[in-house]
Amino acid sequence: MNAIIDKLALYMQYPFVRYALIVGVLIALCSSLFGVILVLKRFSFIGDGLSHVAFGSMAVATVLKITDNMPFVLIITIACAILLLQTGQNTKIKGDAALAMFSVGALAIGYLLMNLFSTSANLSGDVCTVLFGSASILTLTKTEVWLSVVLSVSVAAIFILLYNRIFAVTFDESFAQATGIKVKLYNLLIAITIAVIVVLAMNLVGALLVSALVVFPPLSAMRIFKSFKGVTACAAILSVFCALTGMLVSILGGTPVGSTIVAVDIVAFALACIIGNILRRRCA
Amino acid sequence: MAQIICQNLSIGYGAKSILHNLTFSVNAGDYLCILGENGSGKSTLMKTILGLQPPIHGKVLTGDGLRINEIGYLAQQTAVQKEFPASVREVVISGCQGRCGIRPFYKRTEKQLADKMMAKMGVGDLSKCCFRELSGGQQQRVLLARALCATQKILFLDEPFSGLDPMVAADLYRLIGELNHRDGITIIMISHDVAAAIEHASHILHIGKTVFFGTKEEYRKSGNWHIFDGNEGGRNNECNH
Numbered sequence: 001m002n003a004i005i006d007k008l009a010l011y012m013q014y015p016f017v018r019y020a021l022i023v024g025v026l027i028a029l030c031s032s033l034f035g036v037i038l039v040l041k042r043f044s045f046i047g048d049g050l051s052h053v054a055f056g057s058m059a060v061a062t063v064l065k066i067t068d069n070m071p072f073v074l075i076i077t078i079a080c081a082i083l084l085l086q087t088g089q090n091t092k093i094k095g096d097a098a099l100a101m102f103s104v105g106a107l108a109i110g111y112l113l114m115n116l117f118s119t120s121a122n123l124s125g126d127v128c129t130v131l132f133g134s135a136s137i138l139t140l141t142k143t144e145v146w147l148s149v150v151l152s153v154s155v156a157a158i159f160i161l162l163y164n165r166i167f168a169v170t171f172d173e174s175f176a177q178a179t180g181i182k183v184k185l186y187n188l189l190i191a192i193t194i195a196v197i198v199v200l201a202m203n204l205v206g207a208l209l210v211s212a213l214v215v216f217p218p219l220s221a222m223r224i225f226k227s228f229k230g231v232t233a234c235a236a237i238l239s240v241f242c243a244l245t246g247m248l249v250s251i252l253g254g255t256p257v258g259s260t261i262v263a264v265d266i267v268a269f270a271l272a273c274i275i276g277n278i279l280r281r282r283c284a
Numbered sequence: 285m286a287q288i289i290c291q292n293l294s295i296g297y298g299a300k301s302i303l304h305n306l307t308f309s310v311n312a313g314d315y316l317c318i319l320g321e322n323g324s325g326k327s328t329l330m331k332t333i334l335g336l337q338p339p340i341h342g343k344v345l346t347g348d349g350l351r352i353n354e355i356g357y358l359a360q361q362t363a364v365q366k367e368f369p370a371s372v373r374e375v376v377i378s379g380c381q382g383r384c385g386i387r388p389f390y391k392r393t394e395k396q397l398a399d400k401m402m403a404k405m406g407v408g409d410l411s412k413c414c415f416r417e418l419s420g421g422q423q424q425r426v427l428l429a430r431a432l433c434a435t436q437k438i439l440f441l442d443e444p445f446s447g448l449d450p451m452v453a454a455d456l457y458r459l460i461g462e463l464n465h466r467d468g469i470t471i472i473m474i475s476h477d478v479a480a481a482i483e484h485a486s487h488i489l490h491i492g493k494t495v496f497f498g499t500k501e502e503y504r505k506s507g508n509w510h511i512f513d514g515n516e517g518g519r520n521n522e523c524n525h
Contacts (some may be wrong), residue, residue: 013303040368060417163386168378171368178334179382179434180353227371 004252011251019145020137021132024243026152027200028035028213028261032239033159034197036215036221036232037190040170044215045096046084046191049103050198051210053080056106056113058130058202063117070144074199080106081195083185133206133258137247140203148203151196158193166190167228204243205258217242223269223276242268285348286311287438287470288333293342295325295332300330301340308489308497312348312437315464315471317481320491326474327360329491330442333472353382356431356439358424360446366416372426373411376402379433394433401429404461421452428459438470439463445477457484 011017038047057076061069084099115125140148159166168176169186177183194214201210217239221231246261253260286309293306299355302325310316320326331337333344334357346352356379377398380390402408405425410418415426424444431439441460445453461484463469475481481488481500488503496506 015484027363040364042364164378164381164389165383167370167374168381171365171370171375171378172362174331174334174359175357175379175430175434176381177336177359178355178440181381222369226369226417227412228369228374229371231369 007252008248016111016138016140017251019140021244021247023044023145023148023152023246024137024204024257024261026149026156026241027204028217028239028243029198029236030155031197031201031210031213032176032217032235033156033232034190035239036228036235037170038214039164039218039222040196041190044196044211045099046081047194047198047214048211049084049099050077050081050195051202051207052053052103052110053077053106054199054202054210055130055207056110058207059110059113062126063113068141068143070147070154070199070203073202074196076200078192078195081191082188085191129206131206131208132256133202133204133209137204137257144203151200155193155196158189162186162189163232171228171265189283205261209258209262212262212265213239213243216262216269220265220269220272223272224279238268238272258267287346287348287350288472289343289345290333290345291343291345293329293332293344294340295328295337297328297337298339298397298406299340303491303495304341306342306491306495310438310470310487311474312470313464313468314369315461315484315486316473317485317487318472318474318489318491319476319478319481326491330440330474332473334440350437354435354437355437356433358431358441358444360428361423362381362443365381368416370415371411372402372407372413372415372418373398375415375426376411376429376433379430382434396434398429401432402426405429419452420448421456424448424456425459432463432469436467436469438472441471441473443474445474445475445480460484493521 022154035047038044054073056075057073058069061074064072066072080102084102085089111127114123152216165176165181165186168181168192169183173183197214198210199214205213217235220238221234225231225234242264242274243261246264247257249264250257288310290306290308294301294304295306296302302323305328318326320330328337332339335344335352335353377390377395379401380394380397383394384390399408399411402411407422407429410422411424415423418426423484428444429438439460444456444460448456457480460471460473464471470493471485473481473485482504485500488496488498488500490503496503498506
């Protein structure tokens with residue numbers, strides 16, 4: 001035990017490890033808060049689709065040799081989120097089909113571009129890093145750290161300030177609209193926020209694993225709690241706890257950060273299922 | 285002075301209209317039942333009046349001091365609501381959202397209003413329960429309490445009795461009747477049940493191939509309701525889309 005603590009203390013001396021932990025916890029918090037909305041609105045796949053788009057735009061950024069690529073990726077992903085929300089409602093191509101097109105297209109183009117223009121000697125390593133985020137949380141530049149902190153704090157603030165309205169819009173869109181809430185505006189805001197979260201979370205767990213971070217904590221919380229407030233609070237705490245545990249385990253064990261966090265999330269989900277079943281049996 | 289006035293209203297989806305040139309008005313304290321076959325456009329009409337979708341032609345006006353956010357609406361339940369983790373209290377108080385403006389949180393008066401409306405609808409002791417685990421009748425009472433948080437003037441109900449057993453439905457009819465008679469709340473309700481509509485409503489709007497609007501006495505005299513026996517064209521309309 002002492003050995004572990006010593007090892008952790010040693011790692012904590014490096015600023016990049018401290019940054020990684022702070023940013024990781026904040027990202028986990030935001031993604032679980034809006035994950036609740038995503039799951040309840042049945043938009044789970046939007047998170048997944050957007051993460052592929054983010055991968056594509058990251059590839060473009062690499063080709064264009066943009067060093068601080070986060071703002072670029074952010075803008076492209078937000079634009080796609082808005083576009084997806086629009087196509088879902090109006091055009092002939094239905095929402096989920098449009099989403100599939102976007103996500104697979106972005107993935108393919110992204111890999112193609114990286115393959116054609118990459119100057120790196122270890123191409124598959126690069127791709128793997130972007131997809132599974134093996135170490136990117138530890139290699140954030142100072143600008144990216146600050147950007148992540150500012151963005152995740154504002155996302156959390158938006159959620160808290162709009163909590164009641166988000167509930168109304170998610171629970172019953174037509175009622176909310178009939179009583180004068182600007183539903184379209186809030187849906188747009190939710191889409192933009194989700195794009196921001198996806199880009200942030202990509203640093204933590206990689207493009208392919210983003211939806212796990214968004215979907216697992218809310219689903220686990222829903223097994224146990226039955227009120228919106230309970231589910232949101234539980235999802236947030238669970239997500240932060242799992243992210244922290246995952247990051248510490250990966251530092252100590254040398255495992256990839258993203259997949260370790262997701263593995264912890266899966267264990268938490270299994271536990272939540274068991275607890276949920278026990279609670280239900282006791283009530284019945 | 286009328287609360288809701290529809291002038292030469294044509295409604296439908298996209299460019300295709302399903303009802304043309306509808307003109308009628310609803311006064312404060314009226315109990316209007318909208319009748320018609322499946323696919324005749326009852327729900328579409330209600331959504332158009334509520335501003336959830338634009339009319340193809342014509343206008344919906346509000347009067348008598350009714351503001352657009354002073355409307356209570358009880359829609360047909362969506363799939364999302366059947367799985368939504370929310371306590372009864374959370375659902376009811378969300379009806380106060382329209383009066384919040386840009387204020388992010390609820391005031392104490394709004395919390396008290398929510399408690400009062402839950403008590404009034406007889407779901408006060410369920411306030412901590414999970415909405416999705418209630419029976420159909422209880423859920424409708426909760427949604428009524430939410431609608432009453434939004435307004436004390438006018439309620440729009442879209443088939444509030446579908447899926448309820450007759451006893452529970454009768455109970456709900458009594459409750460809605462009370463809101464209308466005792467509190468003077470205007471009721472606009474979509475229904476399938478002609479007999480019950482004639483029993484409870486003060487006015488009838490019958491839409492379909494022939495349109496009727498008037499008091500229930502006039503409706504009874506007009507014999508329009510026998511149209512229902514003759515399998516009116518609502519279902520055919522549906523196939524034409």
